[in-house]
Amino acid sequence: AQTVTQSQPEMSVQEAETVTLSCTYDTSENNYYLFWYKQPPSRQMILVIRQEAYKQQNATENRFSVNFQKAAKSFSLKISDSQLGDTAMYFCAFMKRGDDKIIFGKGTRLHILP
Amino acid sequence: DTAVSQTPKYLVTQMGNDKSIKCEQNLGHDTMYWYKQDSKKFLKIMFSYNNKELIINETVPNRFSPKSPDKAHLNLHINSLELGDSAVYFCASSQTVQVNTEAFFGQGTRLTVV
Numbered sequence: 706a707q708t709v710t711q712s713q714p715e716m717s718v719q720e721a722e723t724v725t726l727s728c729t730y731d732t733s734e735n736n737y738y739l740f741w742y743k744q745p746p747s748r749q750m751i752l753v754i755r756q757e758a759y760k761q762q763n764a765t766e767n768r769f770s771v772n773f774q775k776a777a778k779s780f781s782l783k784i785s786d787s788q789l790g791d792t793a794m795y796f797c798a799f800m801k802r803g804d805d806k807i808i809f810g811k812g813t814r815l816h817i818l819p
Numbered sequence: 820d821t822a823v824s825q826t827p828k829y830l831v832t833q834m835g836n837d838k839s840i841k842c843e844q845n846l847g848h849d850t851m852y853w854y855k856q857d858s859k860k861f862l863k864i865m866f867s868y869n870n871k872e873l874i875i876n877e878t879v880p881n882r883f884s885p886k887s888p889d890k891a892h893l894n895l896h897i898n899s900l901e902l903g904d905s906a907v908y909f910c911a912s913s914q915t916v917q918v919n920t921e922a923f924f925g926q927g928t929r930l931t932v933v
Binding site for chain 2: 742751
């Protein structure tokens, strides 16, 4: 069974700093997808970034980038120039290719301090 | 336009009542899900429907029953509500993995059983 682990329950950084959220996962699959979701206080779940396991290049979306280490089964999220609006819960998630089931980590609460 | 919409956003009810939460997606996706988020922000999948067929049931009590009148809707019915049912419930949808792997979530419904 696949598992997703986020080892940081909560983090705080100053505005404009760079922050990295950790995520590790366990799977015997070779073809899969990884995601980071943001959940602001409104409780909407927002897809931040995704990575296809077969791609070696790390995904990037504006200020958000990932460090995907397939061999280590690590998928960290880096937020550059953090903004107050980045304050939210962040969930790492895994989906096996060909499956409909999304496996989420427990989340990391991120506080951006003014 | 809201891609995945849930109603109501908040629901307060007494133990023993029967209630329903509605979910609609306008993305043309084939698969819809219900997740339960507990007080620790962990999301656990409850059901998924693919083309009106239940394909995942994660040992959810039979008091919970998903009903899908068509591909765009997946409603959650809960009978004989219990205190432990209090949580935020998220509906989500996704296209089959061959086409699109992102899961789009609704805003969530906070259910409080008193």
